[in-house]
Amino acid sequence: MNTKQLRLRILDRAIRGKLVPQAPTDEPASVLLERIRREKEELIKDKKLKREKRDIQPIEEVPFEIPEGWVWCRLGEVCDINPKNKLDDELEVSFIPMPLISDGFSNTHSFEVKKWNDIKKGYTHFCNGDIGVAKITPCFENRKSVIFNDLKNGVGAGTTEIYILRSNLAFNKYLFWVVKTQEFINKGIESFTGAVGQQRVSKDFIENSFIPLPPLAEQHRIVQKIEQLFALVDIIEVNKKALEKLIEQAKSQVLSDAIAGKLTRQDPNNEPAEELLKRIGKTTAFDTPYEKLPKGWAWCRGNQILNPMESQKPLGEKFDYIDISSIDNRQNKITEIKTIAVTEAPSRASRKVKFGDTLFSMVRPYLRNIAFVDKKYSNCIASTGFYVCTPNKTLFPKYLFYLMMSDYVVQGLNKYMKGDNSPSINNEDITNFIFPLPPIKEQPHIVQKIENYFFFFDTIESNL
Secondary structure, X not given: OOHHHHHHHHHHHHHOOOOXXXXXXXXXXXHHHHHHHHHHHHHHHOOOOOOOOOOOOOOOOOOOOOOOOOEEEEHHHHEEEXXXXXOOOOOEEEEEOHHHEOOOOOOOEOOEXXXXXXXXXXXXEEEOOOEEEEOEOOOOOOOOEEEOOOOHHHEEEEOOOEEEEEEOOOOHHHHHHHOOOHHHHHXXXXXXXXXXXXXXXXXXXXXXXXXXXXXXXXXXHHHHHHHHHHHHHHHHHHHHHHHHHHHHHHHHHHHHHHOOOOOOOOOOOOOOHHHHHHHOOOOOOOOXXXXXXXXXXXXXXXXXXXXXXXXXXXXXOEEEEEOHHHEEXXXXXXXXXXXXXXXXXXXXXXXXXXXXXXXXXXXXXXXXXXXXXXXXXXXXXXXXXXXXXXXXXXXXXXXXXXXXXXXXHHHHHHOOOEOOOOOEOOHHHHHOOEEEEOOOOOHHHHHHHHHHHHHHHHHHHHXX
């Protein structure tokens, strides 16, 4: 279950009047809007608010139909945008930079305490109950917006990369959810200005965004229903994460059982792993782990089952490069290939990669960035941050992949991590590591069992 889409669906129904029933006794939103306009005029008359430089144009074409009693208006009609605070210089207030504002569908923030004199200039002002909406990308798309609350002395200042909305009689929590909707986000993205990487929504967009305004009493009912439903989604997410953790643990157990010979029945007619090693001029390890392996299996070192790595310099004008970030460490797949000009080749780009290899990251925190090399990646060059595990005749390639993913290997090699700034293992840690080796004919059966289990687990997870 995609809980993000579920939340978006709830908000979409909310702003279309489909989340709670309408009450014919509610004061129409048009009356509320007229009252808001009159109050603004009083504030302008008392010089507490500046008149807008241009008149608000009537809304002629609406985005979608809304219920009777609702009205379309512009956000700037029901909010003051970026109001200023006038406070005593020595007053302690809240200071909130952008990283302290939550994103997604949450409504939280934290703050530092500073004197007003230190932050009154060069920052955005706000009070308890004001809504903050990020103006820059990607914060805007990520819904970094919040209702400020529990501020020191009820006031504060912070990042200039947000717009402040101070609602005039409209319910601030309703407006807060409006700016979280996909409708609002999509329109904002369409209005982006500025260079790529520094794009933002303009104040003009904020002021003139069309919003559906329900009667005030219905706004409160809508917010109450959203919060009830979101609380249920929170429970779903907690249980979903718990189930995902159980699935992750189950997969680890399957791999542990697989490399211990507990997933398949041993066939006494299979050539023992030790005999195969002898045939190709290899030997078993002498100082083997305590764990007892099934009959026909053998303990051996990495250099007895892996071919030496090969180096390759980038050739031609461009080359395909795999670095640590190219691998999704949850799916254990290569998800991104970087095409780089040879003249700009990183010094670390020197590992030759072939179909059937397994890429194993040697750098923390990426030790679980492990991936099998499919045919489409067989001509790539990998970073020296990987050990390229190339199986010799003792190994079925996919068995090697699952072997390197096991906790026995990952946690075992993790013990050799060295370094402070960028801890890593080295090549010898892998070539000297002791691995369990089944008979070569048993390995495809083990792989089939693993993949049957994993398919079952992935099916469950995809339906969460």
